[in-house]
Amino acid sequence: MRCLVLISLLVAAGVSAQTQQIIFLGESGDALLQLLEDNYRPETLLSESATKDVIMDEIYRENDGGPDGVFGVYTREFVPFDGLPSPDPNQDIFNNGNGLNQEHIWPRSQLGGGTAVPSERDMHHLVPTGVEINADRGSFPFAEIDDILTTTWYRFDQEQSTIPDASIIDEFSELRANTSFEPREDFSGNVARAMFYVATMYPDEANMAFFTAAQQRALYEWHYADPVDATEQARTQLIAAHQSDKPNPFTLDSTLIRRAYYPEIVTDIEVPAATQLLLSLPTPQPFRTETSFTLTLREASSVKVDVFDALGRLVTTLHNGTLAGNTPIRITLDGSSLSPGLYIVRAVTGRSGATRRLIRAR
Numbered sequence: 399m400r401c402l403v404l405i406s407l408l409v410a411a412g413v414s415a416q417t418q419q420i421i422f423l424g425e426s427g428d429a430l431l432q433l434l435e436d437n438y439r440p441e442t443l444l445s446e447s448a449t450k451d452v453i454m455d456e457i458y459r460e461n462d463g464g465p466d467g468v469f470g471v472y473t474r475e476f477v478p479f480d481g482l483p484s485p486d487p488n489q490d491i492f493n494n495g496n497g498l499n500q501e502h503i504w505p506r507s508q509l510g511g512g513t514a515v516p517s518e519r520d521m522h523h524l525v526p527t528g529v530e531i532n533a534d535r536g537s538f539p540f541a542e543i544d545d546i547l548t549t550t551w552y553r554f555d556q557e558q559s560t561i562p563d564a565s566i567i568d569e570f571s572e573l574r575a576n577t578s579f580e581p582r583e584d585f586s587g588n589v590a591r592a593m594f595y596v597a598t599m600y601p602d603e604a605n606m607a608f609f610t611a612a613q614q615r616a617l618y619e620w621h622y623a624d625p626v627d628a629t630e631q632a633r634t635q636l637i638a639a640h641q642s643d644k645p646n647p648f649t650l651d652s653t654l655i656r657r658a659y660y661p662e663i664v665t666d667i668e669v670p671a672a673t674q675l676l677l678s679l680p681t682p683q684p685f686r687t688e689t690s691f692t693l694t695l696r697e698a699s700s701v702k703v704d705v706f707d708a709l710g711r712l713v714t715t716l717h718n719g720t721l722a723g724n725t726p727i728r729i730t731l732d733g734s735s736l737s738p739g740l741y742i743v744r745a746v747t748g749r750s751g752a753t754r755r756l757i758r759a760r
Contacts (some may be wrong), residue, residue, distance in 0.1 A: 401402055401497040402607055403531070404599065404754040405610040406656065411741070412495070416427075417760065418626075418651055418652050418653075419424035419651055420651055420653060421434075421598055421647055421650060421651040421654060423433075424754070425657070426657040426658065426661040427657075427658065427661035429580075429600075430613065430654070430657055430658045431598055431658050431662075432597050433610075434599070434654070434658065435598060435599055435601070436596075438599065438643065438645070438647045439599040439600075439642050440516075440638075440641035440642040440644040441642045442641065442642050443516055443519045443520060443521075443640075443641055444521070444640055444641075444679070445519070446518070446520060447488075447499070448463055449468055449519050449521055449524060450487075450488040450500050450735065451487045451488050452484065452521065452640060453488075453490050453500055453521060453524055453525070453526060454468050454487040454490075454491045454500075455488075456636060457521065457633055457636050457637060458471075458525070458526050459479075462476055462478075464478065465478040465479060465480065466478070466479050467479055467671050468526050469526070470498050470526055470527045470531070470587070471501075471525045471526060471527055471551060471581070471594055472501075472527050472528065472531050472571040472581055472582060472585065473527075473528055473531060473552050473553055473554055473555070473556050473582070474554060474569070474582075475496040475498070475528050475555045476551070477493060477498050478493050479491070485735075486741050488500070488737060489541075491526065492529070493642070494712075495529055496529070496668070497528075497529065497638045498526040498527060498529065498563050499524050499526070499527070499529050499532055500524055500526065500527075501523070501524070501526070501527040501532045501535070501592060501669070502518065502523060502524060503523040503525060503589055503592040503596075504517070504523050504592070504593055504596040504597075504604060505536070505538075505608070506518055506537075507537045508537060508598075508604065508605040508608040509600070509605070510600075510604075511606055511725070512605040512635060515603055516600070517596060517599070517600040517603045517604060520596070520599070520600075520641065521635065521637045521640065522592060522594050522595050522596075522637055522641075522646045523592040523593070523595060525592075528552075528555065529593070530557075530643070531552050531557075531571065531686060533748045534552075534573055535573065535579045538573075538576075538577065538578050538579045539578055539579070539608065539610065539614055540578065540579055540580065540581070540589060540593070540617060541577075541579070541580060541612070541613065541614060541616050541623060542579035542580060542616045542619070542737065542738075543572045543574045543578060543579075543580045544584050545561050545567075545572075546561075546707070547574050547661075548561070548572040548573065548574060548580075548585075549573055549575040549576070550572070550573040551570045551571075551572055552570060552571045552572070552573070553566070553569050553570045553571075553582075556615060559649035560693045562659065564601065568582065568583040568584070568760065569582055570582060583760040584624060585622065585624070585754070586620035586623065586624045586760060587621050587622075587623065587624030587625060587626065587630075588624070588630055589620065590617035590618065590621040590624075590655075591621060591626070591630075591646060591648040591649055591655075592641050592646070593609070593613075593617050594617065594621075594648050594654075594655050594658075595646045595647075595648055598648075613653065613675065614659060618655055618656075618659070618660070618708065618739070619708065619737065619738060619739030619742075620738070620760075621648075621655055621740075622652075622708070622739050622740035623684070623738035623740075623758065623759055623760045624740050624755055624759075624760065625652065625684075626649050626652065626756070631647055631649055631650075634646045634649045634650075639750055651732070652743065656708070660708075660709065674748045674754055675693070675695055675696075675701070675745060675747055675751065676692075676693070676694045676752065677691060677692075677693055677743070677745050677752035677753075677754055678691045678692040678693075678754075679691065679754060679756055680712065680731075680743070680756055682759065683718055683757060684757035684759040685731075685733055685756070685757070685758060685759060686734075686758070686759050687732070687734045688730055688731060688732050688734070689730070689731050689733060689756060690728055690729065690730040690731070690745070690752065691728075691729060692726040692727065692728050692729070693717075693721070693726070693729055693745055694724070694725070694726045694727070694729045695721055695722070695723050695724070696723055696724065697723035697724070697726075697749065698720060698721065698722050699720065699721065699722045699723070699747045699748065700719060700720050700721075700748065701716045701717065701719075701720075701721055701745055701746065702715065702717065702745070702746050703716040703717040703718070703729060703743065703745045703746075704716070704744050704746075705731060705741055705742070705743050705744075706742045706743075707740075707741055707742075707746065708741070708742075710742075711734070713741065715730075716729050716731060716743070718728060731743070731756065733756075733758050736758045738758050738760035739757075739758055740755065740756070740758075741755070741757075741758060742754070742755060742756070743756055
């Protein structure tokens, strides 16, 4: 049984770089999943051929200081629109098999099968990727892969078997042969929100056995480590314009995945009691190696400061003892050994407590 932890519902504290909203406040678990499916599953979708053109020509069209083109989401490989071998947007970017094609983030083989199945044409999980990397990823699940277990590293239109230099390693996607796939760091959250979207909107079509607990946990951590940005929010609205005006709700509300898939994590709206204990926002946030915050007590008191992971398991205790009153104490968390994802720091005295979220970036 998982431990429970009170998580401060302070959206403004910065889970995402973009403005968020709370959808179906107070709902969680199966009831929330049903509400999301009922209200955000699109009634109308484009044809298979039309989705490919819209993905390339509208949703992922960018300008890179020259002609417009499309970046592959896993590698940032850029393919320009040049009208060859065809003015058709999808064929132009496909470039006779040397460019990009459409990838199903939730593998097509793990859906209902056949182009008439709606989930296969829902653009909230369709993205442009390099033809070869699309084939290599195949239907493997997503996972956090240890560097020494990675068999192939992908960046731009290149691939290698050796571990990249630390200064650029985050720009690579990774494959563990015949086992799993890990996207580059700054697209991992997008992948997570697309996967939870398909599982939520199409439980009747998606093979839920493929959506294992281990895969869900990795995706859940990626969701927090790589929060929604302005580009992702803009894309979900562009897609919604073609799909019954239904955006991906997981890009709108960063709490939905936790509330829907991890309802055992108790939530509470907690305001630190300034008269007894004040816990500042962590700086920097998100962080990679370390982050700090100040703790202030009104009077000398015994206080315990713990760090929990996203599922409420104790990670470390930063302080356990008496601190002086009316003196801000700076406490630093060394996160260099922590996995990317969401963490909770909680300070408790005999009479009050305070909680803050920490995001360990990838």
